[in-house]
Amino acid sequence: MQLQPALDVLKARAPFIPELAIVLGSGLGDIAESAEAKAGVSISFTELPGFPQQSVAGHSGKLVFCELEGKKVVLQAGRFHFYEGHPLDVVTAPMRIYGRFGLKAVLHTNAAGAINPDFKVGELMVIADHINFTGTNPCIGPNVPPGPRFHDMTVAYDKALRQQLHAAAESLGQRLQEGTYIGVTGPCYESPAEIRAFRTMGADAVGMSTVPEVITARHEGLRVAGISCLCNMGAGILPVALTHEDVLAAGAAAAAAFETLVRKFVKDLAL
Numbered sequence: 001m002q003l004q005p006a007l008d009v010l011k012a013r014a015p016f017i018p019e020l021a022i023v024l025g026s027g028l029g030d031i032a033e034s035a036e037a038k039a040g041v042s043i044s045f046t047e048l049p050g051f052p053q054q055s056v057a058g059h060s061g062k063l064v065f066c067e068l069e070g071k072k073v074v075l076q077a078g079r080f081h082f083y084e085g086h087p088l089d090v091v092t093a094p095m096r097i098y099g100r101f102g103l104k105a106v107l108h109t110n111a112a113g114a115i116n117p118d119f120k121v122g123e124l125m126v127i128a129d130h131i132n133f134t135g136t137n138p139c140i141g142p143n144v145p146p147g148p149r150f151h152d153m154t155v156a157y158d159k160a161l162r163q164q165l166h167a168a169a170e171s172l173g174q175r176l177q178e179g180t181y182i183g184v185t186g187p188c189y190e191s192p193a194e195i196r197a198f199r200t201m202g203a204d205a206v207g208m209s210t211v212p213e214v215i216t217a218r219h220e221g222l223r224v225a226g227i228s229c230l231c232n233m234g235a236g237i238l239p240v241a242l243t244h245e246d247v248l249a250a251g252a253a254a255a256a257a258f259e260t261l262v263r264k265f266v267k268d269l270a271l
């Protein structure tokens, strides 16, 4: 995918270079409808050349440039998933664009299934590290300069930003877990045997997004933070079937705490 045409639109339309991009996961998009967001500049994905024009859910996403808690941010409402059939260069295009637009950091948020039996549905988890179990990698193909051919993933999730997330949660009196996120392609949920295998591998939560984007964000030199909203226990942990509706409902129930945490993190953000 050509990045320059979308970048040119941003350069023409965006009112500022944000400090931070916040990728809002499924059911966590309320901030993009807040008063601050409404007072900002909204650019629909349909205005960005190369961006897929419709998501599976039937509505396209948007980038909202706004001031949140005194900080200049861009809110990304909607993302592209590999399971929708988009190539990985499209899935990860927003990260390439943020890097090239001069952003320094990205906060990823997502809905995930809890694998760690100590975790509870509705809790939030700081992503400390990930396991790429998608079977592929967004950097396959000719290297995209200026990133190196073989980039480091030793500390993909920025230590200082992780500490700032914990400090924000602590000052709010919120419980905040931390763990390893395993990224899969989906779109089916996992089998119970897969969940048991992932636990053995060291995963605490599982989801169908974020990992390709974080790999690309690191290739762009962006600092990365991530929060998973634990919307269900992984398949087979409880004697119930998983449904997208239940996952969304759990996300909605956790949305207020999620927004409070993100706002406090942004307010105190020190890059």
Ligand code: HPA
Binding pocket: 111, 112, 113, 114, 189, 190, 206, 207, 208, 231, 232, 233, 234, 235, 242, 247
């Ligand atoms: N598995 C994969 N992705 C998910 C899950 C899950 O259990 N819950 C929310 N996203």
